[in-house]
Amino acid sequence: MEPNNIQAYQCNICKKLFLPPKTICSTCKNTETTKISLSGHGKVMTSTVVHIPPNYSRKDPPYTVILVKLDEGIPVMGQLHNSSVESLIGTNVSLKKINEDGIYLFDLA
Amino acid sequence: MSQNKKIPMRPVSIIGVGCTPFGKSDSSIIDLAIQSSVEAINSANVKYDDIQSIYLGNFVGERLANQGSLGAMLADRLDISDIPATKTEGACASGGIAFRHAFLTIALGLYDFVLATGVEKMTSSSTPDVTAALATAGDMEMEMYAGLTFPGAFAMIMASHMQKYGTTREQIASVSVKNHRNGTNNPNAMFQKEINVEDVITSREISEPIRLFDCPPISDGAASVLLCPTEIAKNFVNNPVNILGSGHASGPISLSGMNDLTSFSATAIAANEAYAMSGLRAEDIDVIEVHDCFSIAEIIALEDLGFFNKGEGGPATESGITALNGKYPTNPSGGLIAKGHPVGATGIAQIYELTKQLQGLSTNQTNDPETALAHNLGGIGALSTVHILGKTNGTK
Incomplete structure (x- = not known):
């Protein structure tokens, strides 16, 4: 598990x-x-809404990919859970879950 | 780290160049490479048997064109199969690395005649397959498998540049408008039609804020150069172009490894090496080809290369400083955005255009340039090569 x-x-x-x-x-x-x-809490460093996905993605576009600087100072790449929002830089997020593909899914905090 | 100054280096010149049209081609990947190689060899007036080594830049030939062993294959098809032939891979800077190794092996006295060719064949694959292949330039496990694409990574960098420096959507679009305008005069360019700022910012969403006309097209193509020591270059052609400086550096492969999301450290380090070797600075350069893999990438490259302070690349582009008649004419070929971006060929195609510029033979000729700079970027700043070229008998 x-x-x-x-x-x-x-x-x-x-x-x-x-x-x-x-x-x-x-x-x-x-x-x-x-x-x-790690805590899973952090701030969005930058983001993008992907409209043309790669063949290794199982998510229907559009979806939002975010680079999050965790409170411990570590940057990680993840997705915004169940929403696509622009202009997320500086927004607080927290980890909702790690999905079956190992992708970190965050919610707006 | 710069090269060991204690090793004497011979001056090296470009005596032949070749380039196929970029776009959708019926030719196979090896036929494209042969086409540009033969043009370079013939224009250099050397015999095939004079060539002592081949460097071939290619990124995703195995994956998109189902062909490996491209270096040896090219030597074999040119009927010079006894010589060493080496494939170089550095994502979109594969061609720049091939060029640098051709230069170094002559500069260090190993060979006198070396061919460098870059090639890619991409249009036979579907867009999702090309997107997935290009993404391998990034860190798949740590970043790309989160659903990120190559345009997505640069979209994140674009959003950061806009946030940090107030760079506007219109300023970034003006890169694409300029490069499409330059492409209209380049017979080898895939796009030869003018567009305006409105066309860019209303084009199809790829990965916000990047839109279709911020991107180069998926394309096929090849480019080649033939190099020899400067002291014998004029025995072959009357207008050789001299290689004054060469730089090559690695950087973080991923966004999470970047200290600053608006700058590629590999570009600045490679540029410093090339500037130091040439004794020139950014303000001494007359014409420039940079790696505009996306419109924002041209702005960042010009800043990292020292042509503009950080944050000033957008306003400078909008004001026309980088236009053909500006102080720093940039991407007279149309750049990757209008010319096309067969990734392994791009670094050598930049040298092709700048050689023509310094010979006064470009279809987008700038005003009597004596010096030129080529910047090739691999991945999301994972590596970069920078080369500085000079006109024969230039005064700088």
Whole structure:
């Protein structure tokens, strides 16, 4: 069963967070990391409404893709759950769920 | 990191160029590559057996044209199959990398005659398949599988630029209007019809705020150059063009890795390497080809290359500074947006146009340029190549 929260990797020595995982901590060069769960709360850095989807998407267009800076400082790509809204930059969002394709679905907070 | 200055480098020149028409072609991917290669070899007045190495830029040939081994295949079809032939892949900058390696292997004394060809065949595939293939230039697992497309990624960057600097929709559309105007005089361009700002901002939604006329068309095409040491270039042609600087850098592959969503660090780093090698600065450049994979990308490229301060690229474009008769004529070929963007060919097609400009032979000739700059961008800023060219006997 997949966890229903966003997982990042934390350097065991300096506690820096990574997503995607890195083999070496860019700060202290340590190679030991631990998986930790993030809050799922954050702010939209930028967004787009996709009208022409790729063949790997199962979602009917239009749908909104958002880049979210989580409260822990990690940016993640996800979708806005069940709505397509323009001009979302700066809006607060929180994770609703991770769908069966592993996509992070956010709601307006 | 710049090149090791302790290694002596020979000056290198372009003695031949070739380019197919860009658009929907009946030719196979290898036939396109042969067509531009033969034009470059013949215009350089060299014999096929003189060529010692081939670099071939291609991004998605295996996927969209069902053909790999393109480097060796080109050597074989040109009947020079004993020589090394290397395919370079760097998404939409695959051609720029091929050109740089051709330059470096001559500059470092390894070879005297090297062919660089870029090619792509895209129109036989469906739009969803092309969209999926191009998306592989980004980080599939971390970002693209969230439903993001390549235009979607640049739409996010466009939204950020508008938010951060107040760049207007009309300013961004003016890039596309200018490049379509330039395309009307380029017989190799896929689009040869003028459009206006209204046409751009009311065209079909692709990924908001990017619309159809902010994008280059899916196209087929190939371009080639033949290089040799400058000291023997005039034995072959009377108007060689000199390569004054070369830069190549990587950057974050994903949006989440970018420190600033309105700038591509790889462009600035590659440009600094090329400027340092040439001893020139942005203000010394007379004509420019940049990687306008979307209209916003031209604005960001001109800012990252140092032609304008951050945030000033939009107003500068709208005011005509980048038009053919402006201070910094940009994309006289029509750019990717009007000429077409067969991705592996694009970096070499830029060199083709700038060589013609410096020889005074372009169909969109700017006013007696002595220096030129080509900027090729791969992926969502994952890599960039920058080259600076100079006219023979130029004074700069």
